Amino acid sequence: MAGQGARARLLAAVVEHLAATGVGELSLRRLAAEIGTSHRMLIYHFGSKEGLLVAVVRAVEDNQRALLASLRDLDHAELGRAFWRALTDPALRAHERLFFELYGQAAQGRPGTTALLDGIVESWVEPLAELERARGRPPEEARTRARLALAVARGLLLDLVATDDERGVTAAMDLFLDLVAD
Template sequence: MSVAEGRSGREQLLEAALEYFAANGVHNESLRSLAANIGTSHRMLNYHFGSREGLLAAVVDAVEQRQRLAYAALMDSVGTGLPRTATRAFWNEVVEEALAYGPLVFELAAHAMQGERHAKGLRDTLVTPWIDILAESLVQAGRDPAIAPVQARLALGVVNGLIFDLLLTGDRSGADAAHGLFMDLIGLDDD
């Protein structure tokens, strides 16, 4: 898609970097090396993102934003309940995204855990916003507001753990089965 079709040069570069990092990992990729691999100049990457750290933060934000938009679309489609079919559909969507971008997100999350400068912002975006979103959904579905944040943290931990398992083992059917059991345990109603 060209800039004339609605995407800015920054958006195009971000998408190219996202696809490259998803396929190759971040490692110690310099802006010069990345630029050569995605068909641009390091000066353009600096112009749009300020630094390697700024680019990496934008990459993770883009992946997270996709997942938040998908979740918002799910909630719009189901209203105030959390039906099993919709939750399973969202799980499948998250898994497909994770198969493409999960290793990158986990790599950058590890950078955040290690206190690397480019990933510090991830400490604020990879967990807390999801707990807030999930807790709100649980309350709307009739769960107790006092424990909804804890339930949300549990759900997020289970999903992240199952994605981690899937990315390491490649066992999609095992991860799907475990997710199904989790839905049973938390009492998600059938549609």
């Protein structure tokens, strides 16, 4: 493994592993052994355990934004429902747990994780606002609606992670989508 290719392969392996196991108090040595590399390689590519965790969340978020972009051709309500179905797929539940676990650590100021907070909202507001502007919304209203949609989605995903009530959170999301579908 060399350069960015090696980093990308390591990151993909870590994302999958941590999604299945969670972060907890996992050490870099143990993580490295479990994914078939050395802790030195992880430090070389990510700087620290915290740097690796920030990269994990950013990678998962990038994948979700790519999915959103792939749904652009659907009408607004269909897009919202298709994206929600993808986010709540039981196969992704571990990724959602991982997101909230790392987000909470960063919000609490865990050393090395606070960089995660840079752009954690804004990186979603702009793509969502772009969808709203395409529906004819003025820029400020589009940004406000985007922030609201992000807050609702994250709140319902946290509800899902905590309760595993997929039917209940999907009903709530359906209602939200109906309310904003004017």
